[in-house]
Amino acid sequence: WQDNVDVKWRDMSYDDAREYCNTMQLAGYDDWRLPKLSTLKRIVVSENYPMTIVNVFETSDSEYYWSVSSYQKKYAWMISFRDGSVEYYHKTDTNYVRCVRDYSPSQ
Template sequence: MPDTAPNPGLTIPVPAIGTPIAGGFFGGVSRDGTWIIVSPKAEGETVLAWKTTMTASPGALSFVDGLANTRDIADADHPAAAFCAALRIGGYDDWHLGSLDDMQTLMRNLMPLSGGNPAQTAVEAFQEGGAEAFEAAWHWTSTQDSPGYAWLQDFGYGLQYYTKYDRHRVRAVRKCLL
């Protein structure tokens, strides 16, 4: 019987940031070692509320595992997570609302504006005015801070903040194992 165990010496080259892959674009490597794939803007971005009430959302506490967070909160009370979980893009149906770590990684690698910190991305499609550029605005993460707050990542100045008020940008992501 052939050996089907993975080759421990096998290395897979990491694609360049912005490379089209797995239904979206390569956005970087998460702290958990998985590849973050950001959805195409036309199909995977909208503006929604994180939650319809200012109450706790048990299970949405991971700073790294956005898929687990999303699975715990993808219902009618959580419009942003429900939107992401319902997507099927490029034949993939594991899209989710990115964790705080995911969104911070995307901000560092795909910042749309020039003159900021971090510097504007070198990926033309994600630069300000580009077809895939993040809006220079607050984007929801799947990470809850406390009963009345969920984390947001800003793609204008790189700031992070928490609230559950208002409607903000949502951009779906998925993760790929190396």
């Protein structure tokens, strides 16, 4: 998971978010991508109120974050790190992004 200041201060359109993740070079890795909605849901701690994301992240904001998961052609799913709500937004709207990469134990 990406955990730098960009997750709090960068909002962008869906296409820009995908490009941002696909070209990101962070922590010596260049295989970052925009996460699926199901992946984003796994880091929301729904037992807390207000809901939070897991506390391993140093940087976050309680806003909506893009997923790569589309709804129809012009929309994509997002999740709020404030309350865990899931919405779809037009892909030209701007929201936050937290990139992910696959992890293997040998890394």
